[in-house]
Amino acid sequence: MSLIAILILPMFAALVSWLRATSALAPVATLASSGAILLMTLKATATVLSKGEVAALPGWIAVDGLSALILLLVAVVGFAASVFSLGYIRATAHTPRQVRVYYANYNLFLFSMLSVPVLIQPNLVWTAVELTTLFSVLLVSFEDTRDALEAAWKYVVLTLMGAAIALLGFMVLSWAFRRINGQVYTWAGLTSAAASMNPLLLKVAFLLILVGFGVKVGLVPLHTWLPDAHSQAPSPVCALLSGVETTVVLYAILRLVPIMKAAPVLDAAKGALALGLLSTGVASFMLLRVHDYKRLFAFSTARPC
Amino acid sequence: MFSSPSFIPILSALNDLAAGLFLLSAFGMVATRQTLGCLRFFILQSIFFGVSALLIGANPLAWDLIAVGLLNFVTKLFLIPWMLRRTVREEVYARREIVQVLNIPTSLLIAMILTVIAYFVATPMLHAVGETGYAKVNLPVGLAALLLGVYTLAVRRESVPQLIGLLAMENGAFFAGIAMVSGLSLIAELAIAFDALMLTFVMGVLTRAIQMRIGTTEAGALAFLREN
Numbered sequence: 013m014s015l016i017a018i019l020i021l022p023m024f025a026a027l028v029s030w031l032r033a034t035s036a037l038a039p040v041a042t043l044a045s046s047g048a049i050l051l052m053t054l055k056a057t058a059t060v061l062s063k064g065e066v067a068a069l070p071g072w073i074a075v076d077g078l079s080a081l082i083l084l085l086v087a088v089v090g091f092a093a094s095v096f097s098l099g100y101i102r103a104t105a106h107t108p109r110q111v112r113v114y115y116a117n118y119n120l121f122l123f124s125m126l127s128v129p130v131l132i133q134p135n136l137v138w139t140a141v142e143l144t145t146l147f148s149v150l151l152v153s154f155e156d157t158r159d160a161l162e163a164a165w166k167y168v169v170l171t172l173m174g175a176a177i178a179l180l181g182f183m184v185l186s187w188a189f190r191r192i193n194g195q196v197y198t199w200a201g202l203t204s205a206a207a208s209m210n211p212l213l214l215k216v217a218f219l220l221i222l223v224g225f226g227v228k229v230g231l232v233p234l235h236t237w238l239p240d241a242h243s244q245a246p247s248p249v250c251a252l253l254s255g256v257e258t259t260v261v262l263y264a265i266l267r268l269v270p271i272m273k274a275a276p277v278l279d280a281a282k283g284a285l286a287l288g289l290l291s292t293g294v295a296s297f298m299l300l301r302v303h304d305y306k307r308l309f310a311f312s313t314a315r316p317c
Numbered sequence: 318m319f320s321s322p323s324f325i326p327i328l329s330a331l332n333d334l335a336a337g338l339f340l341l342s343a344f345g346m347v348a349t350r351q352t353l354g355c356l357r358f359f360i361l362q363s364i365f366f367g368v369s370a371l372l373i374g375a376n377p378l379a380w381d382l383i384a385v386g387l388l389n390f391v392t393k394l395f396l397i398p399w400m401l402r403r404t405v406r407e408e409v410y411a412r413r414e415i416v417q418v419l420n421i422p423t424s425l426l427i428a429m430i431l432t433v434i435a436y437f438v439a440t441p442m443l444h445a446v447g448e449t450g451y452a453k454v455n456l457p458v459g460l461a462a463l464l465l466g467v468y469t470l471a472v473r474r475e476s477v478p479q480l481i482g483l484l485a486m487e488n489g490a491f492f493a494g495i496a497m498v499s500g501l502s503l504i505a506e507l508a509i510a511f512d513a514l515m516l517t518f519v520m521g522v523l524t525r526a527i528q529m530r531i532g533t534t535e536a537g538a539l540a541f542l543r544e545n
Contacts, residue, residue, distance in 0.1 A: 162540075
């Protein structure tokens with residue numbers, strides 16, 4: 013049950029932050045909800061460690077070892093960033109409206125990132141990844157300066173382009189699954205059915221998703237938006253963007269690797285490794301030319317593998 | 318009403334027609350010079366998308382596809398144009414030409430090449446699974462519409478046409494999707510109803526902020542951030 017509460021709490025906190033009557037409570041509500049999420053995540057992780065898997069809503073919401081790791085990461089960084097937000101927003105926000113927009117979007121952004129590891133249906137995971145972009149754009153443009161707006165525009169256009177390409181990939185993936193009359197369309201169901209699925213369709217689906225989500229992970233040559241968006245966002249949001257958001261999307265790609273392993277037509281692990289090495293190499297050389305420290309961090313994020 | 322198998326040839330012929338017109342409106346988006354025209358071609362494309370969803374859902378009867386078609390009509394014919402007119406009214410109705418990196422005849426040539434590429438990619442996939450159903454038409458056309466969306470997005474330097482290009486890309490992906498994943502398309506219902514609206518809202522708000530702060534909605538003019 014606590015897994016469902018993990019998803020409901022941030023939405024509730026977002027509502028409290030957005031409504032004018034209760035918006036004075038926004039920082040407290042955000043802090044309380046992210047603290048509670050952290051505690052519940054720790055409990056869920058402990059259960060996963062002893063039992064192997066926790067299912068809150070079979071076929072929809074469940075957590076296994078890999079997703080528990082990611083969930084814990086999101087919860088820890090989310091809590092830390094919400095503590096930091098308290099002072100940061102008090103110092104930088106000029107109007108009450110800005111505070112409301114910030115905390116409402118902050119909680120929704122956290123909600124979307126928590127739902128990526130918790131949801132186990134690939135198509136819903138795509139929706140959650142799309143929402144991570146949509147809920148974080150107004151956080152990137154929060155400071156409302158010329159540079160922040162430009163960064164937000166680049167961020168939203170490029171990552172949503174990627175998401176649309178990945179969407180076709182997910183469509184092809186579920187097509188391949190439906191052709192063999194697969195029943196339970198979850199990550200686990202896909203992995204066990206992968207051996208009998210059409211290898212060509214799997215390959216196309218994987219490539220589309222890798223390219224599409226690769227934009228969001230910041231794989232070189234699709235990384236151009238990343239240093240801009242990360243350096244222009246308010247610091248707590250920057251922490252979430254580089255610490256968690258890219259990792260969460262990488263998790264979605266990682267989920268496909270065992271599926272591709274079952275269909276030996278494309279060595280997905282080696283391909284991902286090559287792209288990761290390329291990203292690391294290019295980002296390392298670009299680091300030499302950068303002097304703004306937030307951009308430095310951003311470039312080090314563009315080295316995901 | 319269309320549940321007897323004898324209707325399938327008629328329905329699939331009608332679906333072919335809808336797919337052709339869908340692709341044609343994607344070409345229209347490449348060829349138009351004004352934001353309002355771009356929006357109108359997008360609405361037209363969404364109509365053919367909805368028609369195709371209804372035709373595919375009619376036989377064998379699939380209520381989720383019919384729901385996709387109807388939801389699509391509500392959001393893309395009414396809600397999205399309404400939101401765009403509310404947030405960026407003067408941009409939608411501005412009667413000036415959109416700044417475009419390549420001229421229209423070249424763009425149309427490239428659009429044709431992209432369509433050929435889409436068929437080139439989709440045909441081996443269809444052969445590999447021995448597809449005989451609606452996906453035979455919808456997959457290449459959807460892929461072509463996706464690529465044309467990328468192209469319009471890349472050559473336009475105005476923010477509202479870029480937004481419409483993104484929506485057109487999703488239209489293309491879904492157009493392929495409805496023929497392939499009926500029965501698994503919960504995502505399509507959710508995404509069509511919610512995603513496209515959220516996308517329009519967020520990008521509309523951002524466009525207005527850019528206009529107020531920088532005084533232009535020309536996304537191509539945004540080039541302040543670079544390494545120095």
